[in-house]
Amino acid sequence: MFQHDELSEVDSDELIECFMEIEGSPLDKIQSLKEKGNKLFKNNKFSEATNFYNKACQILCFVVQVMNDYYEIEIISSLAMSLNLNLAACALKLIKHETVKNLCSLVLSSFSHNINVLFHRVLAFMRLKMFSEAKMDLEKGLVIEPKNKIFS
Numbered sequence: 141m142f143q144h145d146e147l148s149e150v151d152s153d154e155l156i157e158c159f160m161e162i163e164g165s166p167l168d169k170i171q172s173l174k175e176k177g178n179k180l181f182k183n184n185k186f187s188e189a190t191n192f193y194n195k196a197c198q199i200l201c202f203v204v205q206v207m208n209d210y211y212e213i214e215i216i217s218s219l220a221m222s223l224n225l226n227l228a229a230c231a232l233k234l235i236k237h238e239t240v241k242n243l244c245s246l247v248l249s250s251f252s253h254n255i256n257v258l259f260h261r262v263l264a265f266m267r268l269k270m271f272s273e274a275k276m277d278l279e280k281g282l283v284i285e286p287k288n289k290i291f292s
Contacts, residue, residue: 166203170196170219177226190230197223221247221254228260240264253284259291 164172177192200220224247231239244261247254258281265274281291 166199167215167219170199170203170223173199174219174223174226181226181230184233186230186233190227190234193223193226193230197227217250221251225257228257232260232263237264237267241268241270255281255285255288255290258284 173192173196177189177196180186180189180192197220200216200223204216224243228240228243228247231237231243241261241264244257244264247257248261251257258277262274262277262281265271265277278291281288285291
């Protein structure tokens with residue numbers, strides 16, 4: 141759930157500089173980048189928000205590889221899911237439907253019953269004219285939440 145093609149290439153010097161200027165533990169640094177991305181997203185600055193989420197993802201990948209035993213897997217998984225969902229939300233706003241599809245598929249590989257992610261992937265499939273895939277996700281959504289009006 142951590143490595144994917146949707147991460148933009150962030151200059152390693154820029155990433156190190158960013159990491160060093162934020163106080164706290166590696167997870168605090170990741171959370172700070174995520175919060176900066178959230179503020180930018182709320183101000184409709186989706187490309188800039190994507191940049192912060194990408195930096196947070198890359199630091200998280202490093203944390204997982206180097207400090208895997210130090211942090212609880214639930215915390216890391218939750219943070220990875222959140223960052224990937226934020227990236228998907230940015231991609232949706234930036235009309236990058238292939239990216240939305242890929243990010244949602246990545247999240248669903250670990251959290252298969254996340255109804256919101258499923259819905260975003262349906263939107264991406266529809267816009268990519270992948271109607272049979274969209275129909276399968278709609279049907280899956282109805283199984284997960286039969287009373288959810290989005291899927292009926």
